[in-house]
Amino acid sequence: MSDIDYKQRGSLLNPLRSLGFFGRPPVTQPLEPRPASINYRGFHLNDWEKCVGCGTCQKVCDNAAISMVHIPDLPADPAKGVRPERPAIDYGRCCWCGLCVDICPTGALALSREYVHTCVDADLSSYFILPDSHGIHGQPYEKGWAKTADADLISLLREPMPELEPEQRIENFDEIVGGYDPQQALLEASRCVQCGMCHDACPTHMHAPQYIRAIWEGKLEEAVGWIYQTNPFAHICGRVCTRRCETACSIGHRGEPIAIRWLKRYAMDAIPHERVKQIAAAGRCETPSGQRVAIVGAGPAGLTCAFDLAKQGHAVTVFEALSQPGGMTRWGIPEYRLPYDRIDRDIDVIQSLGVEIRCNTRIGSDITLEELHQQYDAVLIALGLQMGRGTRIPGSDHPQVRRAVDLLRQATAGEEFGTPQSAVVIGGGNVAMDIARTLARLQRQRFGTAQVTITALEELSHFLADPVEIKEAHEEGITILPARGPREVVVEDGNLVGLATWRVTSIFDEQGRFSPTYDQEDAQIHTAEMVVEAIGQMSDTGLLGDELTERLAWNRGRLQVDSDGRTSEAWLWAAGDMVRGPDVVSAVADGHRVAASIHAALSAAKEQNP
């Protein structure tokens, strides 16, 4: 309650007591700028070393004060998610709310403690600045409002993916990854800031921001539509893509990148297959062009090209040597990573567009390229890398020294190849992991225990395999020995007993050429019944035939093609792993590239010769 009585009339004398204030200093503030407080929200600072040009600041700005400006001198690195753009601030619009600082995925932006800027009419443009770490006037003002851990507006942690525990999966080929449920997918999709770095990094430039947004909006059919615009291997890439998008993801600079691959998988799994076919057929040309294209190899590159050309109205026939289409995705990747029914679905979509796939038809023996040249208007070879390379160390000609790709192919076909009780795998890439984990499963099914050792030249941190593969191989009881170089295959009385290795001291020489050196003091013998070489693959170009091989241009053992995938023969294109090296999504990108080139060539031919 008030301690002044309402009835009290006050006094005329009371104010006079304030006369004492004449003797006190005034509270007037000095005219020069006062130092701002530690959290002050002044002009922007931007650490250009950290900034990647993702433009998230621009999106959160509620006054549209931020524009992304292209800086030609800055490096661009789409694979790492670095764009040569930096935010410019229009201080005629900025309200200094600092949301740009709180959301900045890299933590590059901050506000300084500087707050005075004046100008005459002639330099009104000085209100539009491109902040760097030196501040608006190059004065050494400290940071004010800066990012703190507890105020970050970016969710750094990914939705956990349900996976089979090691004990649940070591004896079978069940798919390890369970997939997101709708709630998880929505939450994961909501983390995306739509910067588009993923799109730039993807070899086939998938519209990831768009399909992630569509998933977040619950429009899953729309998401599938976006996916099929650039990638007919949608189920497959939703499971085994090398996901360069996630390496480039701007959230990944401080946290875990968006699970772009798993979101694609979620959208694909959520839509019924028949509907996917309808969505994929959108935009198909209904008038046949009357032109025919032969494609050799039913892998990602060949079938992507077939998909595009079929949509453009061409009659496409795909020739596949093996009994089922899919290429390395079927014959190289184990089922626990990529179930076969998903491959079947992707291929069914492609076939539903009218692509004819002739399996068990080997070029060279069943039909020759020259015959294809006679019968078709264009020919694409997308042979893939089906042949394993050998180490050529002493003893490697023993029948129990096998190539990983051959074993994987046999495992897929369900053929018996004599699962050994113990095996040593040479190689540190994904194929080595695939065969090691496949063998361990087969061993557990047959013998109850597994004994597989992986030896690789590289240190563990430099393995070419996906870190997830290495982690899961560890969990499944596989011994991984880094920095071990193969010396010889130990054979006693005609039986293989193991692999002798040395410790690696260096892999490359001073010129950067592959030339491993070993510490011969540190030698070991890893006992095993089988040695598997998983050190790389090559293309079986023998089927081209001597005469054609002679005519074609080659570049260091690889078929020479132009930027569109056309060989030195005008009717022949080449694409996929045999041109680009092993990677599903790069093969898909290559398939699109050659399809565009073939379509252009066919259209031109038709115009000349209607």
Added chain:
Amino acid sequence: MRPENYQAVSHPPSHEYEVFFGPNHPGIEGNYALKVRLHGDEVTAARADGGYLHRGFEKLMEGRLWIQNIALVPRICVPDPVPMEVCYSLAIEALGGLEVPERAQWIRVMQLELSRIAAHLFTFGGNAATTGMYTPMFWGIADRDLILDLFEELSGGRVYHIYNIPGGVRRDLPEGYLKRVSDTLDYIESRLPDYDNLMFTNQVFVRRATGVGIMTQEQALDWGVTGPNLRATGLPFDVRRDDPYLIYDQLEFDVPVEEAGDAWARTLVRRAELKQSLRILRQVVARLPEIDGPIRAPIPNPLAWNLPLGDVYTRVESSKGELAYYVVSNGGDKPWRVHVRGPSAMHAVQVLEHLVTGARIEDVAQIMFSLDACPPEVDR
């Protein structure tokens, strides 16, 4: 030639004349105007003329993401911005089912009460100035500046703090902050006798304020008047006590009332409230160090944040009265509709017109300031 729609202006008799009181006038808060019709020096009719500060915030908010609006809301009431931020955040939290961490709730109460003191000091100054006493105005503004210093240190902004965010607050307290709050409270408390001498026990002021702009309790309730203006008519209603939000139910404070309903009663209520705010802040400063934990509930990516379909009405007690937000979500990432129930909109338009009618011209500004009208909030 006259246009077809020409209408002759009807001029009042020569002893009646119309005066534009504002929009740029030292006796008016913000850019606001009253058109008053005078008979001699007596007001016979008045028409509130707002709109000079209309920025269309409610409409603007519909086009912005939930979180972007935190930069808009403090601008609705410039002298007392914190309740705007907190009330908007409370609405979003209610819609989104966010649990605000306890520490954030205490920090919010601290800001709310600091803001209330700053707003009251500002109003005292203005109120005194309307009776010709400019010294309390300088004092009020200078002392308020010390609170703005505290806000600057906490939030980086002196007036537009933009410090509350749905889920909590944006930064934790700086090192040693509560000590500086405590020192500022000591200083303001030590200044109260000076204000009493110069203003509250100054017979000039008391006599100018007594019996001016009388509003009965019945009228106040009919007109939707809240806050100190309602309590000055004898009704002890305060949202903090009667519908507690945040952690107000854990705090001890009184709800001061006066009975007379005139300008003097309203001033006395505010003066007593300022003391209650000091009392609350002392409790907060004592308790806050014990309350650890996060300062914000986890919120989704602001760029992809849909709130569930629904509507919500949240209210807080601002220095002007009951401030409320009515927010409707259609399930999207932006508000479908935001309505701000500004307390000043209730007492600064029709009520003001009514109270100044019959008053003398020299009391018009006094009545407006005693109601603590906030034109930016009327216009929005």
